[in-house]
Amino acid sequence: MTGASLVVTDLRVEFSGFVAVGGVSFDAHPGEVRFLIGPNGAGKTTCIDAVTGLTKGTGSARLGDEELLGKQVHKIVRLGVGRTFQTASVFDELTVLQNLDIAAGLRRSPVSLLRARRGVDPSIEQALEETGLAGELATPAGILSHGQKQWLEIAMLLVQDAKVLLLDEPVAGMSHDERTATGELLQRIAAKRIVLVVEHDMDFMRRFATRVTVLHQGQVLSQGTVAEVQADPQVQEVYLGTAGAATTAAMAVVPEPLKPTED
Amino acid sequence: MTKLKPWISLSGIGVFAVLLLAVAPLVLTDHWLNNLGKYCCWAIAAVGIGLAWGRGGMLVMGQGVFFALGAYAMAMHLTLETAGDRVPGFMVLYDPLAPLPVFWEPFRSAGFTLLAIVLLPVIVAGVLGYALFKRRVKGAYFAILTQALAVALATLISSTIRETGGDTGLSDFKYFFGFVLNDPANKLLVYLIAAALLIVCLLAVWQFYRSRFGELLVATRDAEERVRFLGYDPANVKLVAFVVSALMASIGGAMFVPIVGIITPAEIGAAASILMIAGVALGGRASLFGPALGAMAVGWGQSSLGSTWPDGWTYILGLLFIVVILFLPNGLSSLPARFAALRRRSPAEQPAPALAGAELEEVRS
Amino acid sequence: GDDTAGAGSSAAASCVDTSGDTVKLGFLNSLTGGMAISEKTVSNVLHMAADEINADGGILGKKIEYVQEDGATDWPTFAEKTEKLLTQDCVAAIFGGWTSSSRKAVKPVVEKFNGLFFYPVQYEGLESSPNIYYTGATTNQQIIPAMDFLASKGVKTLFLAGSDYVFPRTANAIIKLYAAKLGIKIVGEEYVPLDKDDWTSQVAKIVAAKPDFIFNTINGSSNVGFIKAYYDAGLTPAKTPIISVSIAEEEAPAMGHEVTGNYASWNYFQSLETDTNPKFIKSWKAYPNSSGVTSDPMEAAYISLHLYKALVEAAGSFDVNAVNAAAKAKPITFDAPEGKVTLDGENHHISKPGHIGRINADNQFDIVWASDGFIKPDPYLEGYDWFPADIRKQLTDAAG
Amino acid sequence: MDALIAPLLNGSAQGALLLLAALGLSLTFGQMGVINMAHGEFLMIGAFAAYLVQQVVTASNLSIPVALPVAFVVAGLFGLLLEVTIIRWMYRRPLDTLLVTVGVGLILQQAALQIFPSQGVPVEKPGWLDGQLTVLGYNWPLRQLFTILLATACVAALSAWLKYTSFGRRIRATVHNRDLAETTGISTRSIDRLTFFVGSGLAGVAGVTASLIGGTNSQMGAQYIIPAFLVVAAGGIGQLRGTVIAAWAVGVALSFFAYWTTGSLAQVLAFILVIVFLQLRPQGLFTVRTRSLA
Amino acid sequence: MLEITDIEAGYGRTRALHGVTVPTGKVVAVLGHNGAGKTTLLRLAIGLIKPTKGRVLFDGEDISSLAPNKRVARGMAYVPQGQQSFGQLTTMENLQLVADGRRRGKALLDAQLARFPALEKFATRKAGLLSGGQRQQLAIARALITEPKLLILDEPTEGIQPTIVAEIEQTIMQLAGEGINVLLVEQHIGFALEAAERYVVLASGFVTHTGEGGSAAASTVRAAMAI
Numbered sequence A: 001m002t003g004a005s006l007v008v009t010d011l012r013v014e015f016s017g018f019v020a021v022g023g024v025s026f027d028a029h030p031g032e033v034r035f036l037i038g039p040n041g042a043g044k045t046t047c048i049d050a051v052t053g054l055t056k057g058t059g060s061a062r063l064g065d066e067e068l069l070g071k072q073v074h075k076i077v078r079l080g081v082g083r084t085f086q087t088a089s090v091f092d093e094l095t096v097l098q099n100l101d102i103a104a105g106l107r108r109s110p111v112s113l114l115r116a117r118r119g120v121d122p123s124i125e126q127a128l129e130e131t132g133l134a135g136e137l138a139t140p141a142g143i144l145s146h147g148q149k150q151w152l153e154i155a156m157l158l159v160q161d162a163k164v165l166l167l168d169e170p171v172a173g174m175s176h177d178e179r180t181a182t183g184e185l186l187q188r189i190a191a192k193r194i195v196l197v198v199e200h201d202m203d204f205m206r207r208f209a210t211r212v213t214v215l216h217q218g219q220v221l222s223q224g225t226v227a228e229v230q231a232d233p234q235v236q237e238v239y240l241g242t243a244g245a246a247t248t249a250a251m252a253v254v255p256e257p258l259k260p261t262e263d
Numbered sequence B: 001m002t003k004l005k006p007w008i009s010l011s012g013i014g015v016f017a018v019l020l021l022a023v024a025p026l027v028l029t030d031h032w033l034n035n036l037g038k039y040c041c042w043a044i045a046a047v048g049i050g051l052a053w054g055r056g057g058m059l060v061m062g063q064g065v066f067f068a069l070g071a072y073a074m075a076m077h078l079t080l081e082t083a084g085d086r087v088p089g090f091m092v093l094y095d096p097l098a099p100l101p102v103f104w105e106p107f108r109s110a111g112f113t114l115l116a117i118v119l120l121p122v123i124v125a126g127v128l129g130y131a132l133f134k135r136r137v138k139g140a141y142f143a144i145l146t147q148a149l150a151v152a153l154a155t156l157i158s159s160t161i162r163e164t165g166g167d168t169g170l171s172d173f174k175y176f177f178g179f180v181l182n183d184p185a186n187k188l189l190v191y192l193i194a195a196a197l198l199i200v201c202l203l204a205v206w207q208f209y210r211s212r213f214g215e216l217l218v219a220t221r222d223a224e225e226r227v228r229f230l231g232y233d234p235a236n237v238k239l240v241a242f243v244v245s246a247l248m249a250s251i252g253g254a255m256f257v258p259i260v261g262i263i264t265p266a267e268i269g270a271a272a273s274i275l276m277i278a279g280v281a282l283g284g285r286a287s288l289f290g291p292a293l294g295a296m297a298v299g300w301g302q303s304s305l306g307s308t309w310p311d312g313w314t315y316i317l318g319l320l321f322i323v324v325i326l327f328l329p330n331g332l333s334s335l336p337a338r339f340a341a342l343r344r345r346s347p348a349e350q351p352a353p354a355l356a357g358a359e360l361e362e363v364r365s
Numbered sequence C: 001g002d003d004t005a006g007a008g009s010s011a012a013a014s015c016v017d018t019s020g021d022t023v024k025l026g027f028l029n030s031l032t033g034g035m036a037i038s039e040k041t042v043s044n045v046l047h048m049a050a051d052e053i054n055a056d057g058g059i060l061g062k063k064i065e066y067v068q069e070d071g072a073t074d075w076p077t078f079a080e081k082t083e084k085l086l087t088q089d090c091v092a093a094i095f096g097g098w099t100s101s102s103r104k105a106v107k108p109v110v111e112k113f114n115g116l117f118f119y120p121v122q123y124e125g126l127e128s129s130p131n132i133y134y135t136g137a138t139t140n141q142q143i144i145p146a147m148d149f150l151a152s153k154g155v156k157t158l159f160l161a162g163s164d165y166v167f168p169r170t171a172n173a174i175i176k177l178y179a180a181k182l183g184i185k186i187v188g189e190e191y192v193p194l195d196k197d198d199w200t201s202q203v204a205k206i207v208a209a210k211p212d213f214i215f216n217t218i219n220g221s222s223n224v225g226f227i228k229a230y231y232d233a234g235l236t237p238a239k240t241p242i243i244s245v246s247i248a249e250e251e252a253p254a255m256g257h258e259v260t261g262n263y264a265s266w267n268y269f270q271s272l273e274t275d276t277n278p279k280f281i282k283s284w285k286a287y288p289n290s291s292g293v294t295s296d297p298m299e300a301a302y303i304s305l306h307l308y309k310a311l312v313e314a315a316g317s318f319d320v321n322a323v324n325a326a327a328k329a330k331p332i333t334f335d336a337p338e339g340k341v342t343l344d345g346e347n348h349h350i351s352k353p354g355h356i357g358r359i360n361a362d363n364q365f366d367i368v369w370a371s372d373g374f375i376k377p378d379p380y381l382e383g384y385d386w387f388p389a390d391i392r393k394q395l396t397d398a399a400g
Numbered sequence D: 001m002d003a004l005i006a007p008l009l010n011g012s013a014q015g016a017l018l019l020l021a022a023l024g025l026s027l028t029f030g031q032m033g034v035i036n037m038a039h040g041e042f043l044m045i046g047a048f049a050a051y052l053v054q055q056v057v058t059a060s061n062l063s064i065p066v067a068l069p070v071a072f073v074v075a076g077l078f079g080l081l082l083e084v085t086i087i088r089w090m091y092r093r094p095l096d097t098l099l100v101t102v103g104v105g106l107i108l109q110q111a112a113l114q115i116f117p118s119q120g121v122p123v124e125k126p127g128w129l130d131g132q133l134t135v136l137g138y139n140w141p142l143r144q145l146f147t148i149l150l151a152t153a154c155v156a157a158l159s160a161w162l163k164y165t166s167f168g169r170r171i172r173a174t175v176h177n178r179d180l181a182e183t184t185g186i187s188t189r190s191i192d193r194l195t196f197f198v199g200s201g202l203a204g205v206a207g208v209t210a211s212l213i214g215g216t217n218s219q220m221g222a223q224y225i226i227p228a229f230l231v232v233a234a235g236g237i238g239q240l241r242g243t244v245i246a247a248w249a250v251g252v253a254l255s256f257f258a259y260w261t262t263g264s265l266a267q268v269l270a271f272i273l274v275i276v277f278l279q280l281r282p283q284g285l286f287t288v289r290t291r292s293l294a
Numbered sequence E: 001m002l003e004i005t006d007i008e009a010g011y012g013r014t015r016a017l018h019g020v021t022v023p024t025g026k027v028v029a030v031l032g033h034n035g036a037g038k039t040t041l042l043r044l045a046i047g048l049i050k051p052t053k054g055r056v057l058f059d060g061e062d063i064s065s066l067a068p069n070k071r072v073a074r075g076m077a078y079v080p081q082g083q084q085s086f087g088q089l090t091t092m093e094n095l096q097l098v099a100d101g102r103r104r105g106k107a108l109l110d111a112q113l114a115r116f117p118a119l120e121k122f123a124t125r126k127a128g129l130l131s132g133g134q135r136q137q138l139a140i141a142r143a144l145i146t147e148p149k150l151l152i153l154d155e156p157t158e159g160i161q162p163t164i165v166a167e168i169e170q171t172i173m174q175l176a177g178e179g180i181n182v183l184l185v186e187q188h189i190g191f192a193l194e195a196a197e198r199y200v201v202l203a204s205g206f207v208t209h210t211g212e213g214g215s216a217a218a219s220t221v222r223a224a225m226a227i
C-alpha cells in the first residue's frame, strides 16, 4: 500500500443540527507536507476527528482502496492512520520508552504481549533520535514539558509506522528554534508518508508547507500552494487579516510594530 | 508503585511459598491453619482485584459474584457428594416430591464441577466485561454496577431457598472429592491446595506485570482513549484483565468452601465484596504482594481483633479504610519506598522517581 | 506467615479443662452487623445469668469464666468462632445464636468436635442434635398455638407475611399444612429480604386480599416497615389484625402506637404473672446497659445458662457425654420466669407454656390466651397427623 | 384496576423516597465527583435527628415539620465535617472517595448502634398524615403523597439553585476544573463545603421521610445507598432531570415487580433492569458530551 | 507591583525553578524553550503551586501563602496555557461566572462579547464543544471581566487564527496602555519583546538572561535561546 494517498471527498459532520464540516474534499499524498488551515472553529479538528473515527461523518475518506469512515478507531489506526491531539495526550505514568513500546506493539502477536520486553526496539531508537528525546528514555511522560510531549506523540506515530500522520497544531507552544527543528523533522518524515498538519503559525506554514487547504465555516475556501493561498483575498479576509501581508508579518520572525504604545 | 527487579519479586514469591507451604503447617494449630487457609482464599481473590483495579483501573466492587460462582459450584458438588442419591435435606420441606433442580444435576460430576469453577467465571466475566467495556462503561459507573450485580446475586440466592439454600447457604459437607473432610490430614491437604493456588496466582500476575501486556494495561488505565489511537481496542485489554481477575475470585471461592465448610450469600454481597477491596487497598493495589498480604491482614484482623474487641474492630476497619486511602493511596507496600525517599533528602540529586530508575536498569541490562 | 498465639494443642480430643476453680463457657452473639440490633440483648442477659450463677457459687462450685465472641451477622463467622471456642478457648459449652441460619452454621461444627450449643430463639423445628439444646420454642409451642388461637376466633382467611429466609419459609410451610387441616384459607404469601424495610407494595396486596388475619413471621427491623405500611394503608387490628411470632417487648416500642392492638404468640411475656418473673424483671432492669424490658428470646437465653447448670450438676461433670446421659436419665427442670420448664432428654427441647399477648398502648402485652398447661416439645411434629410422614422421614434421613 | 393503580401509586412514592436519597448524591457525586458511600448513614443521621426532635417537640403534628429543617442542618453539618476533614484531600481521586467513605459509613453505623437503643427508636407520624386518599378506587396512603410532594419541592428548589444562581454556576465550574475555577476567582474551598453541606443535608431530609416508612436504626442507611447510586448513574451524572425520571422509573418498576413476583425477586429484577439499561446507555438517560479525551 | 524573588519551586521531588528572580515592570515577558519552567513560574505567580523558597509580593504584600482565588480578588487574573474553559457550562455561563457579584459585571461582560464576536455567536453552546481557538478567546474574555491590575497570560495566542492573534496582541498592548500590568509567556519573541518593558529568559529552571524589552532586544534574545 506504499504510495497510497488519502482522499477525502464531500466529508460532512453535523452535531445535532450544527454543521461543523459541510462537504469538504481534499487529498494528501506521500512526499508532501500538507497544511490544513482556517479560522478557529472552521472544522479542521473535526475533519481529523472524522477521518480517525472519533466522530461520525458522512461522505468518504479513503486511504488507497480502504474506506475509513464508519470503521472503529483502532481499526483505522491499524490501516496506518495515526494522529496527534491539539492538547498532547501521552501515558503520564509510563516512561518515554514504555510509551513508545506500546505504540510499537501494534505489529506484535498477542502472545508476545505476555512476555517481558528485552532491550530497545531499533525502530524506537530511531524515533528517539529523530525527535531528540533520546535523553528522556526513562522519564515518566507525565513530567515532560508540553513541547516534549508533542514530540513524544510524533515519535509514537513513527514507531507505529503510520502511513498517514494527522498532526493537530504540532508546534503550538514551541519556541522558534524548536519549530524549525520540528518542521525539518516533518519534512524528513514526509518523504515516505502522508503528513497533514493543522496549524495557525503562518510563518511555520510558509516555511514547510508544500500545499495548503483553507477551511472556513466547514467549507473549503481555497486550495493551492502557500503563495496562491496567501494571495487569495478571501483567505486574507477571514483568516490572515484584512491587512493581509501586514498581519501575517506580525507572526513573522521580525515583527512590525502593530501600534505605537506610550509608556 | 515501586517496581522491584524481577528476581527480587520472584524470590519474594519463593519465600512466601516456603512460609505458607512448609512453615505454617508446622507452627500453627489446626484452627489457625484453617483460618490461614481461609485468608489464602481471600488473598487469591485479592490478587485478581489488584490486577483489575491496581493495574487496570477497574474498581471491581462485585468480585463477590465471581467468588460465588466458584464457591457455589464447589458447594453444590460437595452437597451432592454428601447427600448421595438423596435430594439434599434442605430442599425436602418446600417441595418433598420435586426432583433435584436441573442445574444441580451436572454438579454430581467432579470433572464438570472443576471445569465449571474455571469456565463459569470466564464466561460470565467475558460476556459482562465485553458488554460493559465495549460500551465504555468505566470508573465509578463500573464500580457501582458491579456492586449492584453482587447485591442482586446475593438477593437472588437468598430468595431461592429451595434451589440454593437461601440465606442459610450450603454447609455441612462431609466429603471433598472422596476425602473425608473431618479427617485432619485431609484438612491439611485442602489447606495446601489453597496455599499452592495462591502462589500460582502470584506467579501469574508477576509475569503479567513484567510483560508488555502489563504496560499496556497501565496505559489503558491512564488514557484509555489514547490507546485506541495506537491501534488497540482498550476493551479487549481490559477484558483480559477482568476475566483473569474473575477466574482468580472463582478459584478463591471454590477453595473457601471446603476450608470454611459453609458458603452463604453474605460472603458474596456488598459488604464482602468491599472487604476484599479493603485488603487490596491496605496492601497496595498496584503492587505484587500488597493485595494478597493486605487481604490476609484484614482476614486476620477480623478473626483476632474482631474476637477480642468486636465494636472496636468495626471502628478499626473503618479507620483503616480512611487512613490508608488518605495517607497511603498505594498501600502499606509503598511504605519502604517512602522511607527510602525520606532518607534521600535532596530533591535536586533525585529528580526522577523510583520507577524511572528501575526502568533504566532494566533497559541497560 | 501468620503469627498468632496458637496453644499448640491439636483439636482432636476435647481440651476442656475444669480442674481449676473456674469453668470456661463461650457466648456467641452478633454484636456487629445487621442482627446486632437483636442479639446484643441476648448477649447481655447471658452475662447477667452468669453473674447470677457466680454470685450463687457457680456451677459445681466453679465460677463461670466466659469468652464472648462476635458472630458478626455472618454465618461462616459463627462456624469459625464455634470452632475457635471449642478448640482454642476450650469452653465447656457455647450459648447464643439467633437466626436459624446461624444455628445451622454452628451445628456441623459442634457435632464434629462433640461440643455443646445452647440456642435460645423460637425456630422452625424439624431438627434435633445431640450437641444442641433448644430453649426457645419449636413450632408446636408457638406456631401451632397461634393457629389454634386463630381457629378459636373463627378466622377463615389468612395472609402470610415473612422475611425471606429459612425460618419464615419453613414456618409458613407448616402453617399451610395445619391451616388446611383447620379449614383456614391462605389468601396470600409474601416475603421481603431481611434487610429491607419497605413493605408498601406487599401491604397493598394484603389490602386487596382482605384476609381475616395476618400471620407475621417477619424478623428484625423489617417489622417496623411492615407495621408502618399496614397502618398507613388504613388496616386496623379491629378488621385485619396481625399475629406475630417475632415482635416482643424489645421490638414493639420502635413501632410506636401503630402496632397497638395486634397480637403476638410467645411463651414468655414480661406481663406474665409467675413467682419467678418479678425477680427476673427486677434484676434485668437493674443490670448495666439493659434495655429495661424483658422478652421471650432473652428469657430463653437466661433459661439456657441455668438449664446448663442444672444439667451439669445432675451429671456431676462437665463432660458432654455425661451431660447428655444425665439429660436422659431423669427430667431436668428449671424454675424459669415463664414457669417450671422441663427438659426432654431425647430431643433436647424444653416444655413451654403457649401464650398469646395483645399489644397495649404502653407497647407491653396483655395476655389474652394461654395454652392448656405446658406444651411438650415436638420438633418433628410426630404428634400431629396432618404433618406428612414422608417429609418427616426424608428430613430425619437427611439429618442422620 | 387495583392491580395497575396500586403499584403505580405505591411505586411513585417509592420512587420519591429513592429520589430524595439520590438527590444529595446527584450533587456530591454528579457535581463534585465524590462517591460518598456514607450517604446512607447521613440519611440515618437525619432519621435519628427526627427522633431527637420528637423528644423536644412532643406535639406530633408539629414535630415532623420541625424535624425536616433540623435534619437537613444536622446531616449537612456531618457532611461538612466529612468534607473538611477528609474529602477535601481527595478531589483528584474520585474512586478513592468511595473507599474512604465506606470506612466512614462503617464507623457511623457502629456509633449509632452503640449510642441509640440497638432495636432502634420510634419516629411517630404526625396525625395529619393518617388516612388515605381514594384514587380510582384505591385507598392511597396520605404518607405516600407527602413523600412525593416533599421530593418535588426539594427537586424544584435544588434545580433552581443550581441553574439560576451564581452559586450553581460556581459549583458546576468547580466540578469541571478546580484549578481553573480557583484562578477564575472562585473560592473552591467554600464551594466544596457548601455543596457537600447541601448534598448531605438532603440525605438528612430523606432520612426523615425514611423514618416514616421503616425502622430508625443503625442499619437503615445501608438499604438505600446502592439503589440511590444506580438512580444517579441511570439518570446521567449531574443531570437532575435524569435523576428524577430514573428514580420514578425504578420505584414504579420495583412496585410492579413486587406486585407480580415476590419482594425479593423485585429487588433483583429492578437491579438487573438498571444494569441492562446502563449497558445500553452507559452515560445514563441524559448525557453531557465534551470533546476532551480525558 | 508583582515581585518574584529568588524562587525555588517544583512538583513533588522534581524542582522546576531554581533561584528565579523576575524583574519588575509594567509588561514582563517570560521566554524560554519547552519545559524551561515558564508555566511553572506563572502557576506560582497565581498561587497554584507554592514556592519552597523565596518570596512573592503583590503591591508590597507577601502573598506566598494566599490561595489563587484570593489573589484574583486582589486584582490578578490568569489565562492558563491550553485553552481551558469550563466545558460543562455554556459560553455565557463561563462569562457570568466571573461577572457575578461584580459592580459593573454586566457591562464588562458585554464589552468582552463585543470584543470576541464568536463568543456572542456561541453564547448558549457548552464551552466544551467550542473549537480550541474559541475556547482561548473565552479564557481571555473571562480574565478581562475581572478588570485585573495584573494580567498573567500563558501563551495566549497559541492555537489562535492570525486575525484574532493580531487582535489579542493589540488587546494586550492596549491593556498595557491602560495601565494594566502584564506577565506574559509568549513564543512569538518578536511580539513579546515589542510589548515588554522587561524580559527574562529561562532555561531548565534557571534565569539565563534578563533585560529591557523593545524590538532591539530581539536578536540578543534569539541568540541567547538558540539551541
Ligand SMILES: Nc1ncnc2c1ncn2[C@@H]1O[C@H](COP(=O)(O)OP(=O)(O)OP(=O)(O)O)[C@@H](O)[C@H]1O
Binding pocket: A015, A018, A019, A020, A038, A039, A040, A041, A042, A043, A044, A045, A046, A047, A086, D289, D290, D291, E129, E130, E131, E132, E133, E134, E159
Ligand atoms: N461535539 C460537538 N458538538 C457541537 N459542536 C461541535 C462539536 N465539536 C465541534 N463543534 C463545533 O464545530 C466547529 C468546528 O470545530 P473544530 O474543533 O473542528 O474547529 P477547528 O477548525 O479545529 O478550530 P481551532 O483552530 O480553533 O482548533 C466549532 O464551531 C465547534 O464549536
Ligand SMILES: Nc1ncnc2c1ncn2[C@@H]1O[C@H](COP(=O)(O)OP(=O)(O)OP(=O)(O)O)[C@@H](O)[C@H]1O
Binding pocket: A142, A143, A144, A145, A146, A147, A148, A173, A174, E011, E012, E014, E016, E032, E033, E034, E035, E036, E037, E038, E039, E040, E041, E081
Ligand atoms: N505536574 C508536573 N509534575 C512534575 N513535573 C512537571 C509537572 N509539570 C511540569 N513539570 C516539569 O517542570 C518543568 C517545567 O515545565 P513548564 O510546564 O513550566 O515548562 P514551560 O516552560 O511552560 O514549557 P512549554 O513551553 O512546553 O509550555 C518541565 O521539566 C516539566 O517536565
Ligand SMILES: NC(N)=O
Binding pocket: C098, C099, C100, C101, C121, C122, C123, C124, C167, C219
Ligand atoms: N429462628 C429464627 N427466628 O430465625
Ligand SMILES: [Mg+2]
Binding pocket: A044, A045, A046, A086, A168, E131, E132, E133
Ligand atoms: Mg482545532
Ligand SMILES: [Mg+2]
Binding pocket: A146, E038, E039, E040, E081, E154
Ligand atoms: Mg508552558
